[in-house]
Amino acid sequence: MYRLISKHGRARRGEFKTVHGTIQTPVFMNVGTAAAIKGALDTFDLKDIGCQVELSNTYHLHLRPGDEVIRDMGGLHKFMNWDRPILTDSGGFQVFSLAKLRNIKEEGVYFSSHIDGHKIFMGPEESMRIQSNLASTIAMAFDECVENPCERQYAQDSADMTVRWLKRCKDELARLNSLDNTINKNQMLFGINQGSTYRDIRIEHMKQIVDLDLNGYAIGGLAVGESTEDMYNIIEAVEPYMPEDKPRYLMGVGTPINIIEAVYRGVDFFDCVMPSRNARHGTIFTSEGILNIRNAKYERDDRPVDPNCGCHTCRNFSRAYFRHLFKANEMLAMRLAVIHNLYFYNNLMAEIRSALDNGKFSEYRQSKLGVLDRHI
Amino acid sequence: MYRLISKHGRARRGEFKTVHGTIQTPVFMNVGTAAAIKGALDTFDLKDIGCQVELSNTYHLHLRPGDEVIRDMGGLHKFMNWDRPILTDSGGFQVFSLAKLRNIKEEGVYFSSHIDGHKIFMGPEESMRIQSNLASTIAMAFDECVENPCERQYAQDSADMTVRWLKRCKDELARLNSLDNTINKNQMLFGINQGSTYRDIRIEHMKQIVDLDLNGYAIGGLAVGESTEDMYNIIEAVEPYMPEDKPRYLMGVGTPINIIEAVYRGVDFFDCVMPSRNARHGTIFTSEGILNIRNAKYERDDRPVDPNCGCHTCRNFSRAYFRHLFKANEMLAMRLAVIHNLYFYNNLMAEIRSALDNGKFSEYRQSKLGVLDRHI
Numbered sequence: 226m227y228r229l230i231s232k233h234g235r236a237r238r239g240e241f242k243t244v245h246g247t248i249q250t251p252v253f254m255n256v257g258t259a260a261a262i263k264g265a266l267d268t269f270d271l272k273d274i275g276c277q278v279e280l281s282n283t284y285h286l287h288l289r290p291g292d293e294v295i296r297d298m299g300g301l302h303k304f305m306n307w308d309r310p311i312l313t314d315s316g317g318f319q320v321f322s323l324a325k326l327r328n329i330k331e332e333g334v335y336f337s338s339h340i341d342g343h344k345i346f347m348g349p350e351e352s353m354r355i356q357s358n359l360a361s362t363i364a365m366a367f368d369e370c371v372e373n374p375c376e377r378q379y380a381q382d383s384a385d386m387t388v389r390w391l392k393r394c395k396d397e398l399a400r401l402n403s404l405d406n407t408i409n410k411n412q413m414l415f416g417i418n419q420g421s422t423y424r425d426i427r428i429e430h431m432k433q434i435v436d437l438d439l440n441g442y443a444i445g446g447l448a449v450g451e452s453t454e455d456m457y458n459i460i461e462a463v464e465p466y467m468p469e470d471k472p473r474y475l476m477g478v479g480t481p482i483n484i485i486e487a488v489y490r491g492v493d494f495f496d497c498v499m500p501s502r503n504a505r506h507g508t509i510f511t512s513e514g515i516l517n518i519r520n521a522k523y524e525r526d527d528r529p530v531d532p533n534c535g536c537h538t539c540r541n542f543s544r545a546y547f548r549h550l551f552k553a554n555e556m557l558a559m560r561l562a563v564i565h566n567l568y569f570y571n572n573l574m575a576e577i578r579s580a581l582d583n584g585k586f587s588e589y590r591q592s593k594l595g596v597l598d599r600h601i
Numbered sequence: 602m603y604r605l606i607s608k609h610g611r612a613r614r615g616e617f618k619t620v621h622g623t624i625q626t627p628v629f630m631n632v633g634t635a636a637a638i639k640g641a642l643d644t645f646d647l648k649d650i651g652c653q654v655e656l657s658n659t660y661h662l663h664l665r666p667g668d669e670v671i672r673d674m675g676g677l678h679k680f681m682n683w684d685r686p687i688l689t690d691s692g693g694f695q696v697f698s699l700a701k702l703r704n705i706k707e708e709g710v711y712f713s714s715h716i717d718g719h720k721i722f723m724g725p726e727e728s729m730r731i732q733s734n735l736a737s738t739i740a741m742a743f744d745e746c747v748e749n750p751c752e753r754q755y756a757q758d759s760a761d762m763t764v765r766w767l768k769r770c771k772d773e774l775a776r777l778n779s780l781d782n783t784i785n786k787n788q789m790l791f792g793i794n795q796g797s798t799y800r801d802i803r804i805e806h807m808k809q810i811v812d813l814d815l816n817g818y819a820i821g822g823l824a825v826g827e828s829t830e831d832m833y834n835i836i837e838a839v840e841p842y843m844p845e846d847k848p849r850y851l852m853g854v855g856t857p858i859n860i861i862e863a864v865y866r867g868v869d870f871f872d873c874v875m876p877s878r879n880a881r882h883g884t885i886f887t888s889e890g891i892l893n894i895r896n897a898k899y900e901r902d903d904r905p906v907d908p909n910c911g912c913h914t915c916r917n918f919s920r921a922y923f924r925h926l927f928k929a930n931e932m933l934a935m936r937l938a939v940i941h942n943l944y945f946y947n948n949l950m951a952e953i954r955s956a957l958d959n960g961k962f963s964e965y966r967q968s969k970l971g972v973l974d975r976h977i
Contacts, residue, residue, distance in 0.1 A: 259929045260922070265641040265936040269917070290900065290925040297901050298921050306917050524666065525673050541645070541682050545674050546636070549666040553635040556932060560641040 235491035238581035244411045245310040250493040254278040259285045264563030268307040275571040278310045284319035292358035300360030300408040313361035315352045317368045349393035357401040360408035366394045368417045373450035380421035384430040413440035424462040431466040443474040464491040481597040504562035510569045514601035523548045536568035611867035614957035620787045621686040626869040630654040635661045640939030644683040651947035654686045660695035668734035676736030676784040689737035693744045725769035733777040736784035742770045744793045749826035756797035760806040789816035800838040807842040819850040840867040857973040880938035886945045890977040899924040912944035
């Protein structure tokens, strides 16, 4: 499964074997919420931009087209035409961020669909059954994701319930993996650490979920209202309690600098909608900093958006053309921007891995601070 | 320029040499109004779907980003990164269909931008200057496009003015082509036949514009309110007056069957927004007829949208996935649909050319009538 190749301070270079191929870590997972990348990218585009792992959302696919449809079509890999690893989010985060009229009970969550308002129940068993139908490579545990700031008592109670839910997830997935008609009988389970910004609750929770001996561990409930400093502090607090021989995944983070800083603190897996969401608004990540391609100064600029980038957009189109597409509200603008920003993120991870391989991660990190996050 | 390779009844197989390469005819031109294909396709996608000629709109590009910007960037070919022929519409049709507060005078048309309402004047000379800045392969004459039905006297007066405008277009383009700093000094000019549904006005007008010895001739002002029968009648009426050694272009037409019927009546060039517009609503052209991919019956259909099609969409994705993308409002749905429909149109033209080459066009036409236009 996870093999630690080398370590540089807390930063780790590794690889993670799955039935759908080996993932080189640190890795950024590209978000295809409803089994498609926003910005009109398909799975062939994902390969072109160097994507190793696609991430889809249990909540969205359960609602539309329905996980049973995807099961009947042979699982998510066949449905999307993607043969590399897929991680499915548990639906927990979306239930708490998108769904309406939530009622959280010990058994799970009662809520209304954000699409048509119909009533749905989802608990640990339901989340596992849906993810088993989707047949992703890695299933995520069903958890409660609290917003920050959060009252201490609520954070404690929620963390406790998340441990109970996690045990139910583990049992249910073991049962599903043993069934004859299950598509991916090797589906893996990652647990999710919670506890808001309380270091002691986080650490205690991490110890409890590590005892369950899962395939990997995520840090959840960050980048949901707390400061960047708090986020780094929590990672530093819980990381020593995460097993060395399992991958660590920081959910929903973040900017290029956030990612470099989290790798520095021992994280292996990342996902974030930021590169594709920002792209759709014309905000472009480059090796020189962040630019807004809608800016008038690019009207007659015949350079690529990032002269140091090897993506389809930068190899073939000028800033002037790219800006025009945004100003004219052409759908192509978003596609070219998403291609670039996702390539940028995947390439960033390749650079990080290369720096780790060459023992130069510290220098690499220093060279990027104050550069990748400046607005140019 | 135009070489007639073979003739089958009135149907013509030919080729048209341009400075940007040779066009095999009959040909369908793919519409990229604002220098981009709707549905997030770029010029690499255009090559993949077999596009020979891209068509852009003078009116749109004049407003945004401005034809002078495109001139400064080296012309439309360099701006879009496209090395094959480009035809630019004159702006006439858009001025009459999109712009507000039109005031038509002998010198040209005063109107307000549909984007921000600012006042613009466009006459024959302005249209030629804009198209010269765009540096397209083929410029279209600036004409008045009347709606059908149209009063006889109005149609006659308009056709007469269009001849006077055409002479001004020819003179102005000759002047522009002779200037040192003109990007494409070999820019060609096609005249446009008008006259509403009045056969005698159409024929008289055609004779007059043929006298001007242009690079090609278009039939305009059809598919704007008249019946299909009227459209075919007009083509049959004017075709005998069109020179054999020049290409004939039926503007803005049409369905696959319309195209086959117009080829049968002697037409060489086509363009239409129908394949891409219909695609964006889920209406898909196939070798078996027209289907709506949103239909519930495709929910678990693992066949490609058209099993006989070789496009990217049909080679790689199922109807079930394709339908899901539409139902989930994913931008990718539109892209895959536009790729398919445009491939279908370009492939239709390749089949027509092949049938002409093999002396089987009559059989080909018979085999498609009642098939390509049925709803399945």
